Amino acid sequence: MSSTTTSTGAGFRQANDWNANQYLKFEEERTRPARDLLAQIPVSSPRRVVDLGCGPGNSTEVLVSKWPDAQISGMDSSPDMIDKAGARLSSVKFELGDLNTWAPANADEKVDVFFSNAVFQWIPSEKRLPLISRFIEMQAPGGVFAFQVPDNFLEPSHAMMRETASEANKPWTEVLRNRQPALARFQSTQEIYDALIPLCSSINVWHTHYYHVLENHEAVVEWVKGTGLRPFIDPLSEEARKGFVEAYLARIKKVYPVSVDGKVILKYPRLFVVAVRK
Template identity: 55%
Template sequence: MADWSASQYLKFEDERTRPARDLLAQVPLSKALKVYDLGCGPGNSTELLVARYPDAEIVGVDSSPDMLSQARKRLPQCRFIEADLSGWAAPADVDLLYSNATFQWVPDHLAVLKRLLTGLKPGAVLAVQMPDNLDEPSHVWMREVAREEPFVSLLPKNPRDRAILPSVGEYYDALKPHCARLDIWHTFYQHPLDGAEAIVEWVKGTGLRPFIDPLAPTERAAFLRAYTARIAAAYPPRVDGKVLLRFPRLFIVACRKER
């Protein structure tokens, strides 16, 4: 895929930052001296960490140059590094590894999370939030439109925005042996947006990218017309004219136990 677009992502900054706030509220560290924001994006989640831990060294990690450029402008006092989380390793003295809406994109991310957790010092925390919405109409219709002509002939075979998340039990069984405390939960957000077009704009910055990035401009426009029509039928207007985008998210807060 092409590089991520910080400007597209930030069109819904408040809605995207809400789960980041909810995740941070459950981190059981009153004090931290070294904090890493994994998949920091344009710095909206990093900004929350700076406010929560003003005395800490805050470091953002992301694979997108455009996202990192925006983050550096937003938070010049923080350090940001470009890295692929699949092979990235945290320093031994880190207190908090925090990640908002990133690890769903990392191949075999449960193994990566286990590796990062087991590398933490006792008492350190791994806090992660991931979208769990592949069965929502917003994502079902991406796949359905991609199976239609002419798009099935134009797109790579079986394009997917990302892999289905493992079950809660799989996360628990993999992480709990290394934890003094492990909390896992789902939250279902209901975002009121300005019609089907707003939903399309939302997913253009994330899940829709594998479906439209490979297409030529005219083909992309045709795909978006077909997809928007399906979204309009799936998300009817409410009493105030808004549509409600239901958005399930999975949260994990793991506290490292004594080795």
């Protein structure tokens, strides 16, 4: 990660860090799956809950509303996200850390619920299920590991990013050639079940397709600029980035129809898993 910083108004953000303000432009839509995931967690009054990849604290806030008496904490690898989360929920402990190596401070106090909304797709593909298993192994019987990930690898919004990246002779072609962003398709439901069931008494898996009504095609681009487009545009110079975004927008205009009221519907499939430790 570069050490360059940019002013965000409230503080300073490292270049290539997540941008909490950009992410929060679609806060309501991004938080809805956190509520839908929470609704399926079969625990009524947990003592200890951790929001893994808490982002700007929007998912953590959902947990605090449901379980005001629980000891809830959040962790995330982005300084900008952790800053925003701390400002939003001053009574919650937020910690900077990398999921790949992070563990709760006091191993004897078991975590009743590990919660993770829209995070594990950012973990390299081969590490995802071993990492989830590692967290489940830390839990006592009855503990819950609940996560949601976007399942949009094949959606036009994401296919068009890859198509734009592989255009020949563009200012971004060489930069992106050897670093086609990783965000590989998430593991299948069968792979998830087979990996986790040896540790679990039950696994509840489902998909939901959200249909987000956005103002226009530009809003689709704004949406993904906060998440999936970042690995494509973050490595580019300002000029190459501008060209990439324009070429991407032109494709988005071709593949998403305009509705009768001028709006554009962004179909967004998401995968949910609630696993209970045996």
